[in-house]
Amino acid sequence: MRVEQHPILKFSHGGMIKFYFNGIEMYGFEGDTIATALYANGIKVFGHSAKKKRPRGFFCGIGKCSSCMMRVNGVPNIRTCITPLQEGMIVESDKYDLPETAPYRKPERKTMDVDIAIVGGGPAGMAAAIEAGKHGDVSVLIIDEQPRLGGQLIKQTHKFFGSSMEGAGKRGIEIASEMEEEARKYADILLETSVIGYYNRGHHFLAAVNKLKGIVYEIKAKKIIFATGAQENYLVFENNDLPGVYGAGGIQTIMNVYGVKPGKAGIIVGAGNVGLILAYQLLQAGVKVKAIVEAMPRIGGYFVHAAKVRRHGVPIYTKHSIMEAVGKESVEGAIIAQLDEKWNFVLGTEKKIDCDFIAIAIGLTPSARLAQMAGAKVKFIREAGGWVALHNEFMETTANGIYIAGDAANIEEASAAMVEGKIAAVHALNSISPLTNFEAIVEELRNEISSLRKGKFGEKARLAKERIYEGYYEELRGNRSG
Amino acid sequence: MKIVCRCEDLTEEDIVNAIRKYDMRTLSELRQILRLGMGPCQGRTCLPIAARILARETGQKIEDVMPPASRPPVVPVEIGVVGEDEE
Numbered sequence: 001m002r003v004e005q006h007p008i009l010k011f012s013h014g015g016m017i018k019f020y021f022n023g024i025e026m027y028g029f030e031g032d033t034i035a036t037a038l039y040a041n042g043i044k045v046f047g048h049s050a051k052k053k054r055p056r057g058f059f060c061g062i063g064k065c066s067s068c069m070m071r072v073n074g075v076p077n078i079r080t081c082i083t084p085l086q087e088g089m090i091v092e093s094d095k096y097d098l099p100e101t102a103p104y105r106k107p108e109r110k111t112m113d114v115d116i117a118i119v120g121g122g123p124a125g126m127a128a129a130i131e132a133g134k135h136g137d138v139s140v141l142i143i144d145e146q147p148r149l150g151g152q153l154i155k156q157t158h159k160f161f162g163s164s165m166e167g168a169g170k171r172g173i174e175i176a177s178e179m180e181e182e183a184r185k186y187a188d189i190l191l192e193t194s195v196i197g198y199y200n201r202g203h204h205f206l207a208a209v210n211k212l213k214g215i216v217y218e219i220k221a222k223k224i225i226f227a228t229g230a231q232e233n234y235l236v237f238e239n240n241d242l243p244g245v246y247g248a249g250g251i252q253t254i255m256n257v258y259g260v261k262p263g264k265a266g267i268i269v270g271a272g273n274v275g276l277i278l279a280y281q282l283l284q285a286g287v288k289v290k291a292i293v294e295a296m297p298r299i300g301g302y303f304v305h306a307a308k309v310r311r312h313g314v315p316i317y318t319k320h321s322i323m324e325a326v327g328k329e330s331v332e333g334a335i336i337a338q339l340d341e342k343w344n345f346v347l348g349t350e351k352k353i354d355c356d357f358i359a360i361a362i363g364l365t366p367s368a369r370l371a372q373m374a375g376a377k378v379k380f381i382r383e384a385g386g387w388v389a390l391h392n393e394f395m396e397t398t399a400n401g402i403y404i405a406g407d408a409a410n411i412e413e414a415s416a417a418m419v420e421g422k423i424a425a426v427h428a429l430n431s432i433s434p435l436t437n438f439e440a441i442v443e444e445l446r447n448e449i450s451s452l453r454k455g456k457f458g459e460k461a462r463l464a465k466e467r468i469y470e471g472y473y474e475e476l477r478g479n480r481s482g
Numbered sequence: 483m484k485i486v487c488r489c490e491d492l493t494e495e496d497i498v499n500a501i502r503k504y505d506m507r508t509l510s511e512l513r514q515i516l517r518l519g520m521g522p523c524q525g526r527t528c529l530p531i532a533a534r535i536l537a538r539e540t541g542q543k544i545e546d547v548m549p550p551a552s553r554p555p556v557v558p559v560e561i562g563v564v565g566e567d568e569e
Contacts, residue, residue, distance in 0.1 A: 051491040054483070059527075066522035066558070067488055077522060077558035107562050145557075196563070197554020209559050216563050231526045234486075236494050241485040365530045373552040380545045386530050387549050 001040050003259045003285045008157050008171070011259035019089040033147070034080035034091055035061070035068050036258035044243045044330040046070065046080065047093035055329050057243025061250030062152075063145050063194075064231045064367070071095040078211065081253075082192070084147045107209075107216045114141045116428050117206060117221035118187070119195050119370060122151020123414040124406025125227035126179040128421035133186020135441065136429040140187040141219065143208050145194045149183065150176030151229055151406075153414055155252040157284070158277055172414065173256075190217065198224075198374040204401060223401045223428035226371045227421055230364035230385070230407035235269060238324035244331025248278045248361035255285050263356035267334050268292045269322050275361035276305035283312055290353050293320040293336050295343065302457075323350060325358055334358050364411045368404065375399035379471045383464035385411035390472040393446065395424035398475050403428060410464045419449045486535070487528035489521020497532055501539045509533060510550040519550060522558045 003011060014030025021038060028037025035058050038046065045055045046068050058068040063082035071092040072078040080091070116132050118125045121144035129140050148154065156172025183189070193210045204224050208217040232247035234240070246262060248270070254260045266287065268275045271294035279289045292309070297319050299306045306316065319339050326333035338349035365386040372378045376389035376397030389397045389404045396403050403424040406417035423445050430438045453461045484494045500506060500515055509532060512518045518532055519525025529549055537544040555564065 049488070049491045052483070054485075054491070056488070059488070063557075064523065065488065065527050069522060069558070075560070079557075105560065105562060107560070194557045194559075196557055196559055199554070207554065207563075209555075209557075209563055211559065234488075234527045234531060236484045236486060236531060238484055241483075241488055365526075367526065369524065369526070369549075369552040369556055372549065373554065373556070378549060380533070380547065382545070 001042060001261045003255065003261055005286065006259075007284055009173075009256060009259070013259070017085050017087050019085060019087070019091060021091045022093060028085045030085075032085040032258060034070070034072065034078075034083050034085050034089065036081075036254050036260045037085045038080070038091070039254060040260045045093075046243070049241070050096055054241055055243055056241060057330065058246065058254075059234075059250055060232050060247045061253035065247070072212070075211065081250075082146055083212065084192070105214050107214045109216050109218060112141065112217060112219045114139045114188075114219065114221050115432055116140045116223045116225065116425065117204075117219055118142045118225045118227060119206070120144060120151065120227035120229055120406070120408070121146070121149040121183070121189065121191075122227060122229055122406060122417065123153055123175075123179070124408075124417040124421035125151070125225070126183045126421070127418035128225050128227060128405060128425040129183045129187040130179065131422040132425040132429055135426060135435060136433065138429060138432060141190065141221070142183065142187050143190045143193050143195055143206070143217075143219075145192065147192055149180040149189065149191070152249065153179075155249070155256040156414070157256055157281060175414075193217065195370060198370060200375070204374070222432055223403065224374065225395075225403040225405055225421070225424045225428065226368075226374070226389070226408055227404075227406045227417075228367040228370055228408040230366050230411055232360065233363045233365055235322070235360050235362055237322050239327070240325060242325045242327055242331050243329065244327065244357045245325050246357060246359055248274050248359045251357070251359050252278060252281060255287075256281060261285055261287050262359070263331075264288060265290050266355045266357040266359055267322070267336070267353055268359045268361055270294060270361035270363070271299045271301060271306070271316050271318070272361060272363065273301035273305060274363075275359070276301040276309055278359055278361055279309045279314055280305065280312075283309075283314075289314045290355050291336065292316045293322060294318045295321045295339055321345070322358065326352070331356055331358055364407060366408050366411060368408055371397055371399075371402060371404050371408065374402045376402055376404065377471075377475045381464055381467045381471070383460050383467060388464075388468055390468055390475055392469060392472050393423075394427035394442070395420055396427060398472060398479075401428070401431070410461060410468065412461050413452070416449060416452050416461065419445055419452065423449070486531050487516075487518050487521065489523050489527075490517045492516055492518055492528070494535065497535050498539060501536060506536070507540055507542070508550075509536060509547060512536070513550050524552075524556050525550070
């Protein structure tokens, strides 16, 4: 199930690592996560759900959905998709019982005091750290759950459009490496560490945990930038939780970052840019794409991407969706059917497609739960992809000193995320100690982001941001009068 | 079975039935009755879908459905992280 040949990516696997899955000896490579090593060994069922005992596999691949949790070295509820594989690891699925002799591990506690804490080391978070470091003499900390920085950039193999300042013409993986190197000059970085909560103790305070190492970080921060990204949308259909039903991004992660194929042949639900790009990436990795189904009457993504996929013989069915995932322990097929004007299936149009995975590429929802916990007012804004933390032009939320940037602030492209991160950083910096050229820096960044949101494809982002700013100022006025 | 909340194994039917039976108007109420969004992912997967179901069933605008309060811990941690014992 490993990718053998790839036109763009080279997977230089590290040494072999021995581990045990439910008592069986298995091997993975250095650089694998537990989940990718298991998947490469042909393990698709990662456990069974606690109540209905339904088989479950991974879904998101980036630690958000918690569908891949297992007991690792005796520690329960480890998200195997973001935990690096280590020699001799004991991995057990379906362990819900409390250990009889509870191995109480007294966590090591570390306190930190920083000027700017950045949650999430993707494009927005890294850009914020770099910008803060360039313009001011402040302590900056990036906290990320993943084993490496880069967020979703690390799985993008295509060349970016957009602004040349934000790395257009380069591939996402290259941009990620360059930015990581620079971010390390300016910021302290905690990887494999999850922020578990925000607390107000008269100042901003975060608690973060590195679970396998057993370290709890207690972080006091003057300003916090939440660059927490987004969560892949899930879709309701019969058997939608069967192993083999994966998020499009989850597939990109195991395939483009770890070099593990999701299966032999699959279908993709959603013909937006993510679905179309995923189709092409699957073909590059030597995986068949049997069909792309799109509920809308038109393809949502760029014409160039659709044309490329069609040239390779992949049919795109518009006004179609998935009815059912077929299979016992994992996906063996998919039933698709046509939709009528009221989004109901037209009976008699069902088609069964043999496939061993189904990719869900129907968009993303901003991850704003931590910002919400920090007091940021959240509102549902359709154009932004769901509930977003209201914020102003400087990316500050309705909670003082709490910023949001990137996909967490509205689903958009990586270049916009980077500029937003920079704006947040400059504003945070200026409110810690005033910058002499603050206005000029911000104006330049604002111009850059406006040019990214120009034209037809920027329309949605422009609308979303207008609504978000409106909501922010409404909320502020409400607070003053109330 | 059409699953909405993977963590708590809740189906679309479970959610629709609860809304109708208890005349629910908010996600917080659904959370209290069903544990919707209280599992390890803390509602990241299910809440957007449940919000649409709630809006559809109750005739509310999706814009008026608010997410339930967000509380720590947002990821599963051992109990020792949040409270320490002497022994």
